[in-house]
Amino acid sequence: MMRGNRTLTIGISLVAFSLMMFLLSFIWTPYDPLEINPELSLTSPSWSHWMGTDENGRDILSNIVLGSRATLITGVLAVVICMLLGVTIGIATAMSPKWVESPAIFGTDIVLALPTVLFAIVLAAVYGPSTYTAVFAIGIALSASVAQVTRREVNVILLADYVTAARASGSRNLRIVRTHVLPNLRASLFVQASGASAIAILAESTLSYLGLGTPPPDPSWGRMMASLQQYLIIDPIFPLWPGLAILITVLGFNLLGDGLREALDPTLRRDVE
């Protein structure tokens, strides 16, 4: 049990670490993350500033802690949007007749063909860079793959005898979705949401790295990376910090997804009794 779920354990720990940082940002940061201090510009890590300071003398650790907000909030909101949209579309297309299903699949295929970041850049160009543009762009882009996976899973569930039996007892589509489809889909939804979180966080970081995410002064890991990488020569450790933060969070959600899949899908379980 423990051995089979090591992935899950590590995933949960890493995600918990990011979440703690997120919660911590509301209570306490070592320094005021936005306080500019020209004398302390670009100092290497020291006892007073564990991760050093940036070009404006701001404490990097404090900014990393605060930056978790932009990243996690964008990520989570984007996942909520993509799950709501994707699952609804997925179930609806699976349950509709062929002549609705085929064009719908074609539509999701088109969205799927667009790279998430490119799609977000277009939206940011049209509506201006903001947290919400990023949230919607990532949410919509990710919903296509969620819709595809959900549709396939629902199609399998709909073939089950118990769905035919439910129809034979007089259940209509909505009741079948509620009582049979959603409960049997639950495991897959957890896995998908977790995987989508990893992609969404990575996409948010990419966007803010390109200056299309959360606008300044609110720090975000992607933008910190972009500004700190200019000072590699002074100390190569600077851009490592936001990179590490992104890495831990994305890796955490990815492992969480894999671990959940392993834990929830009996056919993948290594320790079958």
Next chain:
Amino acid sequence: MTLLQVRNLTIRFGRKVVVDDVSFDLDAGERLGIIGESGSGKTLTSLAVIGLLPEGAVVDGSIVFDNVEILNRSDGQLSSIRGNHIGMVFQEPLTALNPLMRVGKQIAQPLRIHRGMRMKAALARATELCERVGLPDPERIVRSYPHQLSGGQRQRIGLAIALACDPSLLIADEPTTALDVTVQQEVLNLINELVREQGSALMFVSHDLPVVSMMTERVAVMRSGTMVELATVSKLFGGARHEYSQMLVRAARQSDDEFVRISEGGHR
């Protein structure tokens, strides 16, 4: 009084005709067996009666149940008949129940749909139904998940679901094929008893002539989509007209003789 009237029922998938010009009547409280090998169209015929043919099936003819035409009805109109006036028991008791749902809730579904019962009342009725289909400790059973029950118990649950709303027609599609031989007999007796008690008509689909002859008064013999013979059980055994029916009767007799021979031999 005629409860079910099937006239010239033809089912096609693309150009392939799987049920060809089938007609029969079923009176209220009457019991009819449909027998045939796999692929003979017996299951599709029974699914057509409840309006649950798979997507892509093209149907012609007419099925009138209780003065209502079943074919070309919308799903919504049919769902008020399904589970309410027509109950159905499926072949595989394992897959016909949702593995993630307690069986009590599953029995409660038709009651909630057709009787508008609240969950609590429906569950209480489900417990009664469990008792009625001969399940021991019904309070525990309704709280169980399908995997915690044996095949015979699950099929009894299936029967409880089908009979929850006192349907006037029960369709049983090979209800005992997936069960152990000893359990088969119990479930067959139970169906017999419940149908008699309730006065419902029974459409019993099977490939097993001895079983069908035990359950029903009349038998429709199907082969590759057509109904080759429709006769009372005694007539069929007395002198089947169609070659295929004769073969079935011979096979049934033979296995019966074999059984007698073996059991007598065993006593020696």
